[in-house]
Amino acid sequence: MEAFFLVLQFLADPYHLAIIAGGTLVGLIVGALPGLGSVILIALMLPFVVRMDPTTGIALCAIVYCATTYGGSITAILINTPGTPAAAMTTFDGFPLAQKGEAGRALGIATFSSAIGGILGILVMIVATPLLAQVAYQFGPAEFFALAVFGMSMLASISGASMTKNFIGGAFGILLATVGTDLTTGVQRFTFGQPDLYEGVAVVQIMIGIFAGGELLRQATQAHLKRRLIAAGVTKLPSREDFRRIWKTVLRSTGIGTFIGILPAEGGKVAAMIAYNEEQRWNKKRRGQFGKGAIEGVAAPEAANNAATGGTMVPTLALGIPGGGSTAIILTAMLILGLRPGPQLFVEQPNLLAGIFGAMLGANICFLVYGMVGAKFFSRITLVPTTILWPCVICLACLGAYSFQQSMFDVGVMVFFACLGYFLNRHGYAPAPIVMGLILGELIETSLKQSYLIYDGNLFAILQQPIAAMFLLLSMFGLCGPLIAKAIGAYRDRQAAHLRGNDE
């Protein structure tokens, strides 16, 4: 109850309301621009956020995270290009609806589903985060080690070219985390005599480079593409019949989105994908209409990806394990600001948490209003030429990288990781696993060393701790799950082929 009171108190402050209104507007604009998304925006914002007061800075990150997730649906519906990866599934039915002349209806469904999914996801977050944090009170080094391993094991199921590539990316990220002076012994590792590396690699610059810089080089190959706005109708409210049709879909997808979001490393994209597939499975009446303009096909991914924004914040705030790419950057910002996520945060910083919850809640309500009133305007933003936008974005990235420590070395690191990010992405090594490894690497090494000391060199003692054993077991499931699913799929295919052969 006290948490809700603090949230309301945060929302009653006109300064915070202005931050919510402004942050949501920026988030919507950026979300509507194909290529840019919450990850790039938050990475670019990091140099500014770390200069703000912690509550406002982290709340602002949370606001743009919510707003960009919704903003991606506008372009998905109107120009068949998802503004963010999480909106990719929305194109399947949103664009066909727009082609039928029902763009307004599709945008209305997307706006309402996003807002309802987002708000319910945040309510779950408000309840679940403190509960999970209570559990974290019982965590020692062994449990944190097992939890971090569990977080890394989820790389097996995140979208990407292959599971092996995700793990190689994760290992590379962990290796990057070992660069610098070892805190236990003072030994320099992989510094190659470069003083700028003594304190470790610059995480912020790597993130800006790998996400924004890598995307710039990818956009270089697509600068000639012309985008065509199919329809730009003012958003209209979905009819009562539409609501009757989608309410179950929205609730179901919100549940899926929140659950997927809570799992470390998973995010809105996976949530939207699963929610869409589940909706097709559950909605037997309209199964044939999916992909041709079913409103359930718009509602399901939008409710799920926005619900996932709340879900991904749960492990981030309660355990310090990022729920996805955007929350990994938010977590970095928190660590730079001297905030250590976990149970202590709830005792020491209740206002910060109320700020994050309130800001996300406010952002969802705010984009509902913006979406209904200004969808026509946001759809026009998608037509900003890439040739003008991206040079400005990359300049901002370079200046941001420099401003962090006023070091040209940092700009060099950013440029290097921009080139590396492009080539890694080209060969199917997604940036998200690298960032996960980079963030969890230190936790894995530190907790492993502490466990080694506590259990007197017997690391098998970790398995005797019930919570740690449970997480390691879950890690095994996380690793084997996709392989088992693949094997079952292959078996079913063989059976089906066999049956077809018998019929013929």
Add this chain to the structure above:
Amino acid sequence: MSTSQTHAKPIDRTLLFESIFIMVFATAMFATTYTFDKVPAILAQGIQPTVFPRAVLVVMFLLAALQAFKATRLTPQQVSDLKPVKAVPPIVFLTAGLLMAFAALMPIIGTFPAIVLFLPALALLWGERRGLLMSLSFLGFLGFAYVLFGLIMNVPLP
């Protein structure tokens, strides 16, 4: 992905080369760990600073080896899915070159003169020819960058 047609079994050569590159990288980094200072066992508290990075590199090497193995054992479905690899378009290298030049010019001629050169150069490289649009947009951006970094954040830019 490109395949080798001369072999009895098709090979995903791109994936194989990638894997070999990763294995070489992991080996080189592993060798680098031998250059780390050694510390007395009491100071290292049981685990030397080389142990963890080496373990990560071994995992990386094994994953790359697994990937290399998979590249040589393709299923018929994977063979049919293979597409020829397109070369990296020259514009990517030119864009990367411009970005490096911008970073190199920043401390030499100053941040804002470097931006004034970089923005139109990149836009022109990408095929933008609308002079008025470029002038107005980039002037607006310069003003925004000056207000944000120079006045609000008070960053001493080079």
